[in-house]
Amino acid sequence: MLQISLWKRVLIIAVCLLGMAMAAPNLFYNRVEGHNDALLALERTGALSTEQVAARDAWPGWLPSGLVNLGLDLRGGAHLLAEVHVTEVYKARMDALWPAARAALAAERATIGAIRRVASPEDELRIQIGNPSEIARAVEIARTLATPVVTLTGVGQNDIEVSGEGDTLTIRLSEAERAATDDRTMQQSLEIVRRRVDAAGTREPTIMRQGQDRILIQVPGIGSAAELKALIGTTAKLTFHPVVGRAGDANAVAGAGNIVLPAQDQNDGYYILDQVPVVSGDELTDARPDTDQNGYPAVSFRFNPTGARAFGDYTAANIGSPFAIVLDNEVISAPVIQSHIPGGSGIITGRFTVQEATDLALLLRAGALPAGMTFLEERTIGPELGADSIEAGRIAAIVGLTAVVAFMVLSYGLFGAFAAAALLINIALVFGVMSMIGGTLTLPGIAGIVLTIGMAVDANVLVFERIREELKHAKGPARAIELGYQKAMSAIVDANVTTFLTATILFVLGAGPVRGFAVTLLIGILTSVFTAIWVTRLMVVLWFARRRPKQIEL
Incomplete structure (x- = not known):
């Protein structure tokens, strides 16, 4: 039947x-989209403008409000193809390795003599010793700093290669570690770009890796490629350095282990800073727009337990000394430490506008890009x-x-x-x-x-x-x-x-x-x-x- x-x-x-x-x-795309945007704004900020309230009420909350997202070719937006400078991470690795290598070699100073870092390519660390006849011993000591490469292709290999010639010790990343570092850099860059784009409230961005060192970014609904570049192109690398002194220009002699960086305000000249930061933005857990004691826009921040401990210990031991806050190789503030700052929280002041403080907080929350980018291709689709x-x-x-x-x-x-x-x-x-x-x-x-x-x-x-x-x-x-x-x-x-x-x-x-x-x-x-x-x-x-x-x- x-x-x-x-x-x-x-x-x-x-x-x-x-x-x-x-x-x-x-069938009511614009009305429902306005309703959804108002609800998202309410969730993020806890408040709505008059226009947002009207948009929220334009569609009943008890009805379905899911929409088919329109892609870049239908909605308009921005298209970018970025190349990540993965080699910049090699230099950062070598800089981070220098304090550990200096401490390990200093323990054998009586044998190998005085040690000092000498000029080298960005992907190498070269150390000169005072007693060339003990270069083999110096190589042996430096090799104790090696750790295994944690990848399927790098099993059984160490992350660094150490060699010695004459009175100079050379440390470089192994090929397996370079490959692993490149992959981590690209994955981290992808995630941070995605966080920054998502935090800006855009819809359904396309963010994917292309080739070895390129990222394709397509964001529907954003005004222009320039606006998208401003959002994701900033490295936003935040570090906190001890201040060694002031300098008159960028060519001033900084001394071993120090760097010369300009102040964000050109009238403040240049600062000589210890090259190794006390804490970095990687240890931030939160950053929000705020105001300083005079009511001017600022950014408040909070460290994780590791950063909070290092920050607290340093401020307790250096009361009365200036402390530089560096963003993308510019000193945005260099306050004098007035007292011990426990708890790992503080505030970044500067000559910010409200929008600049909001954007800086967004970038810091998303995290720093591990390396800079060059935009090879950009298009705006109206x-x-x-x-x-x-x-x-x-x-x-x-x-x-x-x-x-x-x-x-x-x-x-x-x-x-x-x-x-x-x-x-x-x-x-x-x-x-x-x-x-x-x-x-x-x-x-x-x-x-x-x-x-x-x-x-x-x-x-x-x-x-x-x-x-x-x-x-x-x-x-x-x-x-x-x-x-x-x-x-x-x-x-x-x-x-x-x-x-x-x-x-x-x-x-x-x-x-x-x-x-x-x-x-x-x-x-x-x-x-x-x-x-x-x-x-x-x-x-x-x-x-x-x-x-x-x-x-x-």
Whole structure:
């Protein structure tokens, strides 16, 4: 008998209604988007402006508010391709290794003589000893600083290589450690760029690694590439250094272990600082816009336990001495330590505007980029171009939908009308699923939806043609319909499984536009199979139960 049990009917109808309800907010895109933005602002700041309150109330809070995110090519935005200076990290590693090497060699000063650091390439640390005949002993001591490389490819290798020639000891990173360092640098850069972009409230950015040392950044909805560069291009490397003295210009003699850095305010000249910081921004746990004791914009900060202990110990031992706060190789403040500062919290003052204090706090919370970037490619895609793309995609979808509906109705009559109605439900389900998962719709994604429209009726065509064959064998209408669905099922499953596997491969191995196409195609395959097998069948069953026709025209 041609029947569908009650619980299956209820489930099919419930899925269709849920999908259409989740897709409905996309019909009121701007209103729902304003509502969501207001809620996000309330969550972040705890307060709303008059305009934000109006935007929040423009859409009922009890209704679904999920939207299909529009990609860069539909919404407009900024595109950047950045090259990360991974070699800068080598220098930082060598600088960090110098205090440990100095302490280890100093313990054997009686044997190897005086030690001092000499000029070297950025990726090497060269140390001169006073007794050249003991260079082998110095190499042996330096090798005790090596640690194993923690990677699958670097098993059994150390992170540094040590060699000696004449009176000079040379330490450099091993090849395995260089590869591991490059990978860590890129992963850290990706994560920090993602934090900075997310903190700015943008929607569905595309941030991915390309090649060995490049990062692709696409952010829909942002004003320009220059604005995006200003957000993510700053290294925001914060360190706290002891002040050794003042200098008249950048070429002043700093002395061993010291550096000369300019003040942010040019009127303050230059500072001579100890090269090794007491604490760094890596040990910050929080940074927020604040005001100083005079009411001027400032940034308050807090260290983790390790940083708090080092910060507290230093301030307790150096009351009355200046202490430089350095941001991106500029001294933004050099206050005199007035008292012991326990607890690891403090405030950065300077000639900030409110916006500068807010941006600095954002950058510090996100963390410092491990290395600088060079932007090799930048593009700004205007919203007008995105609107044109949406309109072109809409027209293509309407034309395709109209053609498919006309073909189905002319070919299969009432059953074709059932398939056309299921097709409309199928499109709503695609948008409903994408809204639920926060999917991003791109121009290739629209192509995937248009392709889905054509593919969605394939299963119905197989079923209807099979029903025609069964009717030719003098089967009754009910039996013909039942056999049509049963015998067409294997062909429907085979065709859609192979297409699903192909779309999965595109999603896993593809990038950018290819993945956007694959996402909508994957969702469309699932929803089209559901609507073809169950929704259309339910329509046929309900019609047949009501009309009980003796014969059907198909």
